[in-house]
Amino acid sequence: MILPAYSDEVFNARDSGAPIVALESTVITHGLPFPSNLETARRTESDVRESGAVPATVAIVDGQIRIGLSDNELQMLARSADTAKLSRADLPMAIAQGRTGSTTVAATIICADRAGIDVFATGGIGGVHRGAESSFDVSADLRELALTPVTVVAAGAKAVLDLPKTLEVLETLGVPVIAFGQDCFPAFWSRSSGLKAPLRADSPDEIARAHQIRRNLGLSGGQFVANPIPAEAEIPYPEIQTAVEAALRAASAEGITGKEVTPFLLSRILELTEGRSLTANVALLRSNARLAAEIAKEISVPAR
Ligand code: PSU
Numbered sequence: 390m391i392l393p394a395y396s397d398e399v400f401n402a403r404d405s406g407a408p409i410v411a412l413e414s415t416v417i418t419h420g421l422p423f424p425s426n427l428e429t430a431r432r433t434e435s436d437v438r439e440s441g442a443v444p445a446t447v448a449i450v451d452g453q454i455r456i457g458l459s460d461n462e463l464q465m466l467a468r469s470a471d472t473a474k475l476s477r478a479d480l481p482m483a484i485a486q487g488r489t490g491s492t493t494v495a496a497t498i499i500c501a502d503r504a505g506i507d508v509f510a511t512g513g514i515g516g517v518h519r520g521a522e523s524s525f526d527v528s529a530d531l532r533e534l535a536l537t538p539v540t541v542v543a544a545g546a547k548a549v550l551d552l553p554k555t556l557e558v559l560e561t562l563g564v565p566v567i568a569f570g571q572d573c574f575p576a577f578w579s580r581s582s583g584l585k586a587p588l589r590a591d592s593p594d595e596i597a598r599a600h601q602i603r604r605n606l607g608l609s610g611g612q613f614v615a616n617p618i619p620a621e622a623e624i625p626y627p628e629i630q631t632a633v634e635a636a637l638r639a640a641s642a643e644g645i646t647g648k649e650v651t652p653f654l655l656s657r658i659l660e661l662t663e664g665r666s667l668t669a670n671v672a673l674l675r676s677n678a679r680l681a682a683e684i685a686k687e688i689s690v691p692a693r
């Protein structure tokens with residue numbers, strides 16, 4: 390039996406039934422540059438704690454599923470340039486081979502579920518890439534949301550993706566897409582994508598109740614909570630589009646495919662916006678960590 394290994398903090402939280410928020414590690418290894426990745430990983434963990442829940446950053450270390458990392462392990466992931474990015478397809482082989490890797494949204498959902506954790510905070514989920522009608526590039530994150538009962542808080546999906554197609558696939562898969570506090574589906578760096586979100590919730594309590602009701606109904610899969618970036622940090626949609634289009638052209642010119650696509654686009658956009666996208670990225674990660682903690686606290690209250 391493959392059992393996850395817990396940090397002391399997470400072990401004690403599980404023991405006492407305290408609320409726990411899972412955090413992913415691909416954002417550390419492939420999403421943000423050093424040293425911002427390390428600072429942000431530590432900062433989001435503190436945000437979860439300050440909001441009254443326990444953070445559990447997830448990764449595979451030497452073939453073991455780790456739920457909650459030490460500061461040394463965060464540093465190891467943040468500094469290493471060649472850590473594997475693990476999703477559903479490659480997670481078991483990484484464990485079999487005793488390797489170390491960061492977990493994407495899909496893999497973090499799987500590990501959180503194994504650990505009995507209901508809520509997970511990240512930056513943005515993967516989705517349907519632009520040009521998917523010819524490349525077929527659709528992130529495994531979407532299917533995982535349909536299969537595994539974890540509520541994922543993200544700032545929408547990146548404007549590098551095809552957002553209307555991403556929403557269509559989520560609808561087909563039966564994944565609830567819930568905009569928090571507004572009608573519009575947020576677009577990561579921007580509060581608004583111009584698209585209406587299928588669902589809206591205005592309190593963590595409603596989201597927690599829907600999570601429990603899905604479970605009571607025996608429905609597979611989780612929920613996608615789309616939390617708009619704080620207003621002071623946002624980059625309006627038309628503005629970020631220029632950088633997005635340039636990054637997409639570069640990816641196509643350089644023949645980038647598969648797992649490399651998302652990290653490549655993120656680092657290009659970072660260069661093109663001269664760090665402004667980084668500030669926005671950190672702000673939305675922190676905001677998502679805090680909202681996830683509020684939802685986790687509501688879920689840990691016995692059902693009324
Ligand atoms: N979006 C971000 N930052 C990230 C990612 C997405 O804002 O680091 C990562 C997440 O781990 C997500 C993964 O699960 O990229 C999606 O990769 P792909 O498109 O290859 O499935």
Ligand code: MN
Nearest residue numbers: 526527528647
């Ligand atoms: Mn892909």
